[in-house]
Amino acid sequence: MDQERWKRWIAIPSWPCPACQAGTYRIVFKTIQVTESRAERISQSDPSENHDDMVDRFVAHMKCDAPVCGETGTISGNRNTFRFWVPEEDDYQTEVSYEALSVIPSPLPFKIPPKVPRPIELKVREAATLFWIDQKAAASRVREAVEAILTDFGIPERNDKGGPLWLDTRIKLFRELDHGKWVEQADLIEAAKWIGNLGTHDTVTRDEALDAFEMLETVIEDVFVRARHDVLARARERNDKHRKPKLAE
Ligand SMILES: [Zn+2]
Incomplete structure (x- = not known):
């Protein structure tokens, strides 16, 4: 098994499809909806907190890319947005990763x-x-x-x-x-x-x-x-x- 795909935080939630076991079952990015957690809302209003590392909640659809299958599903959990300074580019970069807490049907x-x-x-x-x-x-x-x-x-x-x-x-x-x-x-x-x-x-x-x-x-x-x-x-x-x-x- 590919343990990397089952890490806690992943950039692109995608796994082999649980229905056809051949296609790739991945998050449909355009369906992602995000909402701020209570802790994040409080932290955002506190100037002394670190605002470059945020965790909020997300829900989204999943879909298998094999046309004969096309299985659909849902995913939800936490989303981390991490902003960091890149001196060579003299600018900030952002990394987004997802922690799945429910995937139905599950890969x-x-x-x-x-x-x-x-x-x-x-x-x-x-x-x-x-x-x-x-x-x-x-x-x-x-x-x-x-x-x-x-x-x-x-x-x-x-x-x-x-x-x-x-x-x-x-x-x-x-x-x-x-x-x-x-x-x-x-x-x-x-x-x-x-x-x-x-x-x-x-x-x-x-x-x-x-x-x-x-x-x-x-x-x-x-x-x-x-x-x-x-x-x-x-x-x-x-x-x-x-x-x-x-x-x-
Ligand atoms: Zn499939």
């Missing part, structure tokens, strides 16, 4: 391959929507996505007595599956789980939430894209073997 932190089962996809989409305003909640959803991956692998959710199985136990079972084929993915899942646990009990930084997304992305890619390519390659090999004698007849 996805990574491309979701078509093979990903719907319950896992829904958790990733929920995590992405929550990320802007609540990184803790986003990390918890990543943990739920991880649980859904284990369920898809047939790892039981309950023990013999009908009680819930701890996620640690489920990860251990996943680690032992297929003679240890998924050991690396189990490590990634375990680390994403730790970040998700922080989401339940502690604070989660923006970078930690992005790390959890990246771990989830790698697991999804390995499990639902590469592994299925492996099995597809074996299936095709087998089909070829059976078809060839027939062609020779």
